[in-house]
Amino acid sequence: MALLASTSLLLAGLYLRTTSSVQISETPSQAAGHPPVFTLPPSADRGKNILPNIKDPKAIDPQTVCPGYKASNLQDTKDGFTADLDLAGPACNVYGTDVEHLALSVEFQGDDRVHVEIRPRYITPGNETWFLLPEELVPRPSARQAYTPGPNDLTVSWSNDPSFSFTVKRGAIGDTLFSTEGKRLVYEDQFIEFISTLPEDYNLYGLGEVIHGFRLGNNLTRTLFAADVADTIDANIYGSHPVYLDTRYFTVDESGKLTYVANAKDMAAKYVSYTHGVFLRNAHAQEILLQSSGITWRTTGGSIDLYFYSGPKAEDVIRSYQQSTTGLPAMQRYWTLGFHQCRWGYDSWAVLQEVVDNFAKFEIPVETVWCESHSSAPRMGRNDPVRFGYEEGARFLAQLHANHQHYVPIVDSAIYAPNPENPGDAYPPYDRGVEANAFMMNPDGSIYYGAVWPGYTVFPDWVGAVLNGSGAIDWWIDELSRWSEKVAFDGLWIDMSEVASFCVGSCGTGNLTLNPVHPPFGLPGEAGNLVLQYPEGFELTNSSEAVSASSALSTQEAASPTTASPTSSFYRTTPTPGVRNVDWPPYAINNIHGDLAVHAVSPNATHHGGYLEYDFHNMFGHQILNATYRALLKIHEGKRPFIIGRSTFAGSGKWAGHWGGDNAALWAYMYFSIPQALSFSLFGVPMFGVDTCGFGGNSNYELCSRWMQLSAFFPFYRNHNILGAIPQEPYVWASVIDATKTAMRIRYALLPYLYTLMARASLEGSTVMRALAWEFPDEPWLADADRQFMLGRAIMVTPCLEQGASTVRGVFPGVGDGGKKTVWYDWYTGKAVTDEIKPGQNVTIEAPLGHIPVYLRGGSVVPVQGPGMTTTESRRNPWGLIVALDREGFAEGELYLDDGESLEPAAVTWVQFTATNTSITAVPQGDYVDNNTFGNATVMGLAKGPVRMWLNRRVLDHANWQYDQDRAVLLLYGLNHLFPQGAWTDKWEINWE
Incomplete structure (x- = not known):
């Protein structure tokens, strides 16, 4: 049934960037005779039809129309030099308004780090954050020591031929690490572009968050714009980490001369490698184009705030990046390294108790149970009184804690906005937040109302709290403290923190009496939206049942409503000099949702102090982790906060860990978990894991067996799946029980070793999960090895990642290092396995179902303890x-x-x-x-x-x-x-x- 738009909704058009009629629609719970209620239509989450510039053949290439800059007034400083940059010709204003006068600053901040900054020379009051990322949100690295040139020092030079460019070299060998020579610098209020050449067949890693192989390759565009989306391959997802490693391999001749080698595979040659790092301190939406000729960096605002780290090893770069730039990772509590069990659909304390009992019944360790359904519509600080009543919960949690087990609930990032005309819908956290000026606003200063799981919602204003002193952080600390008095949680799970909204614009403005009870899309498990997918590859051994499943799925799809295909008409804006278009920037990034306001808070949402969401979107997930960390410091005084967050930024690791988001129960995603984990090691977030056995879709015994064993060697170890899918707890299948017990015995025995690695990471910025190429830097054939990994320096894991396989191919690094070649030992037998193996050789390893090959590296002493059912029990052995x-x-x-x-x-x-x-x-x-x-x-x-x-x-x-x-x-x-x-x-x- 459809109704005309209400007067209040029409008045809200000031804030709705796209409008659609309100409609009354039936949700599954109403179809059985209950009165219909308001549900947002799918059109509420549709924006303009945007064609990304990189996909538009008519898009203007700034390099062909912009003049670049000329440098002058060079001045030496104590640790570097400065210069003025002035536009070298008429302004091009191609995707914004050209900034005519810039300032260059080069500062050598240590013997392994140099800072190159280009920013506007003159900034008008009120537009500072268009260009300058506030230090209060992301601290600026500073010189940690007086600069003294050393053998691995970096040098920076510049040229005005034909326009300004700069070059960074490694002084020891004269290798050019970064050079904009021959390219024009473009610097506008909504668009910056700078380009560096790279050597042939380069090896770059990082630039996340992305689902991709570990080595990025030279045909990829990375979009950095936090998005609420499943783990779509090669698209922008949750986090923004504009940092990369660049590893280069050189041959060494008898005179010691180094020669760069592309795609080096000659096993007989002697190689050395050098790795450097590059970080762009910029929180605006970005695109990084990796092409065969080099790297093109584009941002929709901010400044060029670059940091170069000389290494020369990957570990050196990562350590320097964390120590000097992002901050060291948070040390985790010991118990967090145990096994965690979660599911979207554990809908009562009784169900959670049943899960805990089943783990005990099958003698599988479980340290922590997680809850994603503690309220009927997720509301921070409130439990469903029937399914998750406080008294029953207190009894459940008391028993859980008595067994040395733990509980972590979900906290969504949007806050429910109640119906003001329904006293029974009162929600005190919202009222207290309004009083504290804790929420983001519309441009006129009224509260911005989006829509997420609870219905209409508001969004905490972390930026305003940090920069303007508004009350979001203090309010957040108070609300979580109040909830902790009712629910004795042990840590928190921060979700939807990109930040997500299910409608475009402030769709709740003037409409709170029509609060929707259902998102504008079907949920897994609902009628018409059942998860009928059989596990991947099911037809290989169950062909007749697969035919039945395929038929049922086809029938379901035929009965499901379809949405119209997008029009071929694309919306494009052109810049107006002196005016920023934050809603539809002239340069359109390749955002997975297209329009920047789709499934997100709109760019024109306003923070206290007048700051715009356009300039701070990528910071929401980062700053909610900061606020939550501070809350848990108060709630668990003197204890280390345990937080797992979804959206992250450079430096989030100092407050929280991260899980890999909404992956799928597919073999490919089990593989992708390894490069994803290695990337977060680079980003300074060692407490990383994925939804083991897969989140979306149905898993099966083979996939879950392999995955439960693989994830046993990740720091964060959690099984989690979606509402409506078949259960996948490890006790569901007998073979998974056996495989899980085998792997968990190893993991729990290794807890002292893993905890020591976490301590080193927290104290000095070392890594926990490591790429083979990092540990064996002189073996170029390991440059793209991401199907094996190291846990610290002592343990190598070689998982089976293919369905139906009983063997796996793996390499044994270090075996070719002359008389000092590495020896590897089988974990299970203790026997050396590498005597006859050649450098770079792919070896076939037996890996029957239930067995994961694990090897110990010669030269290692590993402390262990007898495994127990909990980490507390293990620590007593x-x-x-x-x-x-x-x-x-x-x-x-x-x-x-x-x-x-x-x-x-x-x-x-x-x-x-x-x-x-x-x-x-x-x-x-x-x-x-x-x-x-x-x-x-x-x-x-x-x-x-x-x-x-x-x-x-x-x-x-x-x-x-x-x-x-x-x-x-x-x-x-x-x-x-x-x-x-x-x-x-x-x-x-x-x-x-």
């Missing part, structure tokens, strides 16, 4: 060591110990391990007391068995050790009684001869 000797009979490692939860631990201990082919030594330093005993050790790669052993000169009974000649493995066990005060109270040494 005896200690052990796994020693993997290198070719010279040496290994080393470390262990970090603290209370596992304090923001600033009162006591910590580091234990350093060294081992040889005749000894193991442990040297603790610190004051954290751990009373667990030391029980066992495994030494791999010991060519000869001992005849006598002793601990601190005390001879060990032969019953405490055994040597396996076939595997060259020494086993020590039953040592607990020798460590009555604990394993790490004093230095100890085990020797043998």
Whole structure:
């Protein structure tokens, strides 16, 4: 049934960028006889038909019409130089208004970092944030030391031939890292373009968030504009990280001369590599075009605020990027490294209890249960009184916590706006937020009302809170604190934070009495929108049932309404000098939703202080993590906040972890989880994981078995799937139970090692999940290796990623390094596996269902503990060591110990391990007391068995050790009684001869 638009809706046209008639439509719950209620029509979330510039053959190329700039007035400074840049000809005003006068600043901020900034020389009061990203939102890196040229220093030069350009080189070898020579700088109020050449067949990584292989290749456009969307391949999704690594391989001749080699694959050649990094400190919508000739960077505002990191190793760049620029990653509580179980559809405390009970029944560890349905329409700070009542919840959570398990609920980023004419619809968090001036506004200062899951919603104004002192952050802290008094949650899950809205413009303005109860699209599992998809590849072994499923799906699709195809008429604007068009910028980025206001808060939404959403869209998800971190510091005083967020920006890792978003139950997405995780290692967000077994669609036992084993080696380990799909908890299939237990035993044994890696990341910016190319930088054939990965330096994982396969192909890096070549050991047998393997060789590895190949790198000492059903139980078990000797009979490692939860631990201990082919030594330093005993050790790669052993000169009974000649493995066990005060109270040494 359709009605004419109400007068109030017509008056709201000031804020609606596209208007459509209001309609009354039936949701599934009303179809059974209930009165109809207002539902936003699908047209409410449609904007202008935008053709992205990169897809428009008629789009103007700025390089052909813009004059560039000329540099003058060069001035040396203490750490660099400055210059004036002036437009070199008539303004082109191609996608905005040209800025005629610019200022160049070059600052050497350390021996490994240089800052190149180009900004307007004169900024009119009121338009600062058009160009300058406020330091209050994203701190500016500064010089950390006096600059002294070194062997790996960077140099910056400039030229006016034929127009201004600049070049960054690596001084040690003269390699040009970045050069705009021969290209014109374009600098307008809504468009900036600068171009750098790159070497042939370059290796770039980063520029996220994107679903893509780890190595980006030279035929890709990366759009950076936060979007509420499923994990669409090669499209803009949730986060904005304008940073990349560039790795280059060189051959070395007898004189030491280096020669760059493209697509280097000669296994007999000797290579060295150099990696540098580039970060653009800019939060505006961006596009980065990777083409064979180089990289083109375009933004819709802001400044050129570039930072170059010299490396020369990837780890050096990543560490410098985090230490100097984004901030170090947040240290996680120990329990967060356990297994997490979630589902969209756990609709009561009783259901959650059943899930917890089933894990216990099948003896599968579960650390944390997550809830996505704690209210009928997701409302921050309010539980559904029937399904998630507070009293019942208190009993459930008390028992959960007594079992050393945890609970994390979802918090959506939009806040429900109640019907002002219905007293029963009162929502105090909204009222308190209005009083605190906590919400974004329309241009006239009235509140901006979008629509998300609860219905009409408002959006916290983080930008106004930080820059103008409005009340969003204090209000947010207070509201989450109030909720925590009713629900004893242990962490928070921040969703929809791009920020999403299901209508274009302020569609709720004047219409709050018509609050919609259903989004303008069908939900999974509803009538007419059932998830009938059979698992990928189902027809391979179940052909008759696949035919039935296909028939049912065809019938469903035939009965479903279709939407009209988009018109071929595209909306295009031209710039008006001196006026910004923030709603439809003259340069149209390749946004997955087209119009910038579709499925998002409109660009003309206004923050307190007059700032526009156009300039800060990519910051919402970043700043809600900041506010939530501050809230949890108050709620769990002295404890480390645990937050998993969806939309992120450069530096979000210092507050939160991230999950990979709405992926699909497809084999391809299991593979994509690896390059996605490696990219977030680069971005400084080590606490990363994906929706294991897939979020959208139906999984099956084979895919879920493989995925549960793969994700066991990711820092954040969570199973999660969509409403309406078949269940995929690991206890659903017998084979998945077995596969999960196998992998979890390894993960939980490795928790001390993983926790130590997380501590190092938090303290100094090292990585946890690592690309093979980072650990073995002189092997160019690893440049695009993203089907294997390292966990720290000691563990290599080679998962099976193909349906129906029982083997996997993998490489063993380092085996060609002359007499010092790396040795790898099978985790399960302890036997060396690489004696006959050649450099770069793809080896066929047995990987039957239920087995994930895991290898230990020679030269490593890995601390372990006996696995338990929870991390608390695991932490109470005896200690052990796994020693993997290198070719010279040496290994080393470390262990970090603290209370596992304090923001600033009162006591910590580091234990350093060294081992040889005749000894193991442990040297603790610190004051954290751990009373667990030391029980066992495994030494791999010991060519000869001992005849006598002793601990601190005390001879060990032969019953405490055994040597396996076939595997060259020494086993020590039953040592607990020798460590009555604990394993790490004093230095100890085990020797043998």
